[in-house]
Amino acid sequence: MVCYTNQIVALYQSKNFDVIPLFVSRVLSQLERNKDQPNTEKYRAVVYNYLCTITYYLMNFSNVERQTIDTFIPEELQQAGPRLSPSINHNTQELEFRPK
Secondary structure, eight states, X not given: OHHHHHHHHXXXXXXXXXXXXXXXXXXXXXXXXXXXXXXXXXXXHHHHHHHHHHHHHHXXXXXXXXXXXXXXXXXXXXXXXXXXXXXXXXXXXXXEEXXX
């Protein structure tokens, strides 16, 4: 999951958007596979929110073909919209999703 997520970051930074939907699909598979592992709950929440945001970007601000997006990214994620970036509450060490 970590490697696929990092690959999306690298593809985004290099503006190689066309391949990102494939890696979104791979990350979603890993999220499902790891859903019962309690030590991954917070990371999975951050990753899912990131996938929502990157999907929103691909659909609205890139030239990735709609067919490619539809092939690799489920409708639920396409409809999720952008998400807030996480921050750490330094008092509790908990992740919070709030506007800056």
